[in-house]
Amino acid sequence: MKRLSGKCFCGTVEYAVDDAFVYAANCHCSNCRRTTGSAFKPFAGIPREKFAITKGAGGLLIYGDAENHDAHCGVCGSLLYSLVREAAWVHVAMGTLTDAPSIRPTHHIFVGSKAPWYEITDDLPQYQGHKP
Template sequence: MIQSENSNARILVGECFCRAVRYEVADAFAYALNCHCSNCRRTTGSAFKPFAGIARDRFDVTRGRDNLLIYGDEITHDAHCARCGSLLYSVVREGAFVHVAMGTLTDAPTIRPTAHIFVGSKASWYTISDDLPQYQEHVTRAAG
């Protein structure tokens, strides 16, 4: 069950490609970024991964928990659908936050990515063509 810090937050739905796994998340994301690191590129098969971060208790798998394939441990991991392979989310920041892969949302969130991170290791064949700030590694409070 999703904890409610803000009872007015809309609940968004997301799911994997084969629809075996479904989740709900509050539309109250703390941040959203486009990650260009090699791990995100490999897990998504794309030039970068747009993700949105939220407190873990604002996210809940509502269907197909037994179809999750977890890479990592309880504190930090990537969660894929074991049937179709879709990367759904990552548990990060000592288990306190979830990074939702924005491409798996079936509902549109109000947040949009605000920067590109790890552009120092971005795909050489991809050119970033928007005006969002770019960071060689991770965004820090001092840099943001």
């Protein structure tokens, strides 16, 4: 299994993840827009046991609780991943990967709350909330 690397903007926090993502999407919800400062967050989902912090775990800023949270670098603020589904899954912020994953986003979610100034121009399916 190929392992991918990722890191925050300043390099304080690094991670490794199997190139075995189960799904990937572009999330347009207001929380993802705020945490990334962008029109949407491309993310890829994987079971938690296939993801590991390899450097700087003590420097993480956790927003949320033990079972569902966003993990940012405590130095530069980069959103690295989100722990979801009662801590069973990790949503890796794809922009933090330093290696190219084999998966690509397959759909857009929460387009009902997308930024009004952003126009989705690809042909990927769009969902008002979560994918049914």
